[in-house]
Amino acid sequence: MAGAGWEGADVTGSAFRSPFIVLIGLLFYGAIAGAQDKAQAIASTARGNKFIGSVACKECHDELWNSFYKNPHHKSVASGREPPENTGCEGCHGPGDNHLESFGAAGSIVSFTKIPKRQVLDVCLRCHSQTLSRANIRRSSHTLNDVVCTTCHSIHNAATPQKLLAKKQTALCEGCHLNVRAQFSMPFKHRVNEGFMNCTDCHNPHGSFQATWANGARPRHVDTAKANEEPCLNCHADKRGPFVFEHAPLRVDGCMACHVPHGSANSRMLTRPVVFTVCLECHNGAGNMGREANGVRVQAPTPHNMASPVYQGCVNCHVKIHGSNADLRFFR
Numbered sequence: 337m338a339g340a341g342w343e344g345a346d347v348t349g350s351a352f353r354s355p356f357i358v359l360i361g362l363l364f365y366g367a368i369a370g371a372q373d374k375a376q377a378i379a380s381t382a383r384g385n386k387f388i389g390s391v392a393c394k395e396c397h398d399e400l401w402n403s404f405y406k407n408p409h410h411k412s413v414a415s416g417r418e419p420p421e422n423t424g425c426e427g428c429h430g431p432g433d434n435h436l437e438s439f440g441a442a443g444s445i446v447s448f449t450k451i452p453k454r455q456v457l458d459v460c461l462r463c464h465s466q467t468l469s470r471a472n473i474r475r476s477s478h479t480l481n482d483v484v485c486t487t488c489h490s491i492h493n494a495a496t497p498q499k500l501l502a503k504k505q506t507a508l509c510e511g512c513h514l515n516v517r518a519q520f521s522m523p524f525k526h527r528v529n530e531g532f533m534n535c536t537d538c539h540n541p542h543g544s545f546q547a548t549w550a551n552g553a554r555p556r557h558v559d560t561a562k563a564n565e566e567p568c569l570n571c572h573a574d575k576r577g578p579f580v581f582e583h584a585p586l587r588v589d590g591c592m593a594c595h596v597p598h599g600s601a602n603s604r605m606l607t608r609p610v611v612f613t614v615c616l617e618c619h620n621g622a623g624n625m626g627r628e629a630n631g632v633r634v635q636a637p638t639p640h641n642m643a644s645p646v647y648q649g650c651v652n653c654h655v656k657i658h659g660s661n662a663d664l665r666f667f668r
């Protein structure tokens with residue numbers, strides 16, 4: 337058994353080797369006829385090992401057992417309706433008979449601190465693969481870098497009873513992402529370090545779908561909100577539109593065309609220190625730009641005399657820069 341996930345073992349050919357599994361099933365779980373077969377089939381998956389029920393663990397691991405009723409995973413015990421392989425301690429640690437018989441000999445039961453990281457993922461996903469986003473976890477950069485369930489979650493010693501996190505969220509994430517902590521200390525920032533917001537307001541640490549903005553580039557675990565939108569719109573709903581006059585980059589490129597998400601030395605968390613330099617990245621006079629494909633004429637005699645400081649404050653005139661229902665040029 338050492339180093340082997342119990343669920344990976346041979347399922348075929350041994351279904352009826354241990355007839356009294358059915359009895360145990362009946363005693364502990366009140367299994368009905370249909371469930372018996374299933375319980376038996378799966379119980380025998382780990383050859384020569386059997387499920388014995390969580391109560392048996394209490395004997396020697398009373399400390400863990402006595403606090404387990406507070407754990408969300410206790411539900412499977414309380415309900416009494418789950419098959420043995422999905423119940424209580426053995427739902428994660430696998431069948432405990434060999435372990436019991438050997439009085440806890442090393443290697444007789446699954447230990448999450450000893451099995452390879454990827455195998456931890458397999459055990460947890462057996463039950464937690466329902467949501468697609470989490471199924472995507474196998475392709476996420478966390479998984480690819482061996483950051484798995486038990487790196488972030490602690491089943492028996494959680495710092496937060498909810499979600500069973502190993503540490504409080506911000507500390508957990510910033511513990512590895514030190515540069516991000518620094519970004520949230522910049523003069524203009526979202527107040528994450530202050531505790532008003534969480535990383536998970538924008539990210540899904542389990543992975544992400546291909547983003548629908550910015551041509552699907554760089555998802556960065558960025559969560560998609562309702563209607564495949566950027567998560568920013570969960571809070572900044574006034575930027576959602578639809579507007580009669582859209583500013584194209586909002587929908588096409590996304591907020592990050594002009595803003596940085598975490599924090600910045602620039603006011604309004606803009607990508608550049610001065611507003612007009614942000615605009616001129618696109619409105620640079622090229623003749624195929626703008627609704628009339630006439631570009632932005634940035635020299636006199638048009639209104640835009642870039643030599644004049646007046647015209648450098650683009651958003652002083654184009655105030656509805658995220659889109660307008662009243663004016664083609666975003667004046668109001």
Ligand code: HEC
Binds near residue numbers: 395396440448
């Ligand atoms: C007869 C006593 C006994 C029973 C019953 C028992 N254990 Fe253990 N268990 C031990 C001993 C002894 C150890 C090794 C010493 C230690 O680390 O506490 C151990 C270690 C473990 C380990 C770590 C294994 C390793 O290789 O590091 C896990 C996980 C575990 N037990 C889970 C369970 C579960 C789940 C049950 C119920 C199905 C259970 N135990 C029932 C005595 C028992």
Ligand code: HEC
Binds near residue numbers: 390424425428
């Ligand atoms: C949801 C999955 C899950 C359930 C249910 C669960 N455990 Fe654990 N157990 C773990 C993980 C993961 C670890 C590794 C330490 C950690 O992350 O907290 C662990 C660690 C342990 C250890 C310490 C040995 C080691 O490898 O560090 C023992 C003993 C143990 N569990 C026994 C139990 C008992 C007894 C129960 C039932 C009361 C139980 N576990 C229920 C997942 C689970």
Ligand code: HEC
Binds near residue numbers: 460478484487542
């Ligand atoms: C990089 C850290 C990290 C990893 C790796 C991770 N989680 Fe999470 N998980 C979190 C955080 C943070 C939350 C809390 C999200 C919140 O508060 O909204 C969470 C929430 C959850 C929840 C609660 C429901 C939900 O979706 O919010 C479940 C269940 C869960 N994780 C299971 C898992 C499983 C299973 C794995 C491995 C397959 C895993 N997690 C890997 C950080 C992680």
Ligand code: HEC
Binds near residue numbers: 459460463491
């Ligand atoms: C046998 C099935 C099963 C296995 C295996 C399992 N879980 Fe769970 N898990 C559940 C159930 C059921 C819940 C309770 C969901 C609810 O509250 O409705 C739960 C809840 C959780 C939660 C808390 C969600 C919340 O909203 O607070 C986390 C975190 C979690 N599991 C992580 C893990 C991790 C990490 C592993 C692997 C070490 C794991 N689970 C293995 C069935 C399982």
Ligand code: HEC
Binds near residue numbers: 505
């Ligand atoms: C154990 C260390 C560790 C923890 C804890 C951790 N991460 Fe990561 N994270 C990594 C590594 C390693 C990578 C991949 C390498 C990289 O891009 O820096 C990564 C990548 C990321 C990425 C970039 C994904 C990409 O595609 O570029 C995001 C976003 C992220 N993590 C968010 C989080 C959040 C949110 C949390 C807390 C819930 C968290 N991380 C917790 C280590 C960690």
Ligand code: HEC
Binds near residue numbers: 510534598
């Ligand atoms: C306001 C929303 C928001 C919050 C809150 C947030 N992020 Fe991000 N984060 C983003 C977006 C959007 C990106 C993608 C930027 C891009 O496209 O380059 C990103 C990118 C990242 C990256 C990849 C950066 C890179 O350049 O590779 C990491 C790592 C990361 N975030 C970690 C975190 C952590 C850790 C937290 C919490 C401490 C956090 N983020 C909170 C929105 C957010």
Ligand code: HEC
Binds near residue numbers: 524597
């Ligand atoms: C959980 C809600 C929430 C989410 C999600 C969110 N924001 Fe914010 N945002 C705020 C709040 C609250 C403020 C006000 C600043 C503060 O915290 O003091 C703010 C401020 C801002 C500001 C103005 C900063 C200033 O100096 O006035 C910009 C720009 C911004 N957010 C852009 C974004 C972008 C881009 C995203 C997506 C990557 C995003 N926000 C996601 C809540 C959110």
Ligand code: HEC
Binds near residue numbers: 568592593611
């Ligand atoms: C074309 C560039 C551009 C894009 C794309 C953009 N913004 Fe802005 N945003 C600006 C500028 C410029 C300001 C500063 C306006 C000012 O100072 O009057 C600003 C200001 C803000 C502010 C603070 C002032 C206010 O109006 O509430 C928030 C919040 C904000 N943007 C959120 C967003 C969100 C969310 C998105 C994505 C949906 C987004 N922005 C996309 C250019 C942009």
Ligand code: HEC
Binds near residue numbers: 582614666
């Ligand atoms: C990422 C590229 C990009 C950035 C940055 C950008 N824009 Fe635009 N903007 C566009 C595109 C593309 C259009 C054309 C919209 C269309 O054809 O419907 C447009 C349209 C406009 C219009 C309406 C033009 C017309 O012909 O009616 C105004 C006004 C405008 N932008 C002002 C600004 C200002 C001010 C800034 C800086 C705060 C800015 N833009 C930043 C891409 C950008």
Ligand code: HEC
Binds near residue numbers: 612615646654
């Ligand atoms: C003093 C007010 C004012 C300022 C400041 C200003 N504009 Fe304009 N902008 C206008 C007016 C007026 C028009 C309409 C011109 C027309 O109808 O020919 C306009 C039109 C536009 C258009 C539509 C295309 C065009 O050339 O007609 C774009 C794009 C634009 N401005 C971008 C910008 C950018 C980028 C900045 C900052 C570098 C800026 N504006 C600063 C007043 C201003």
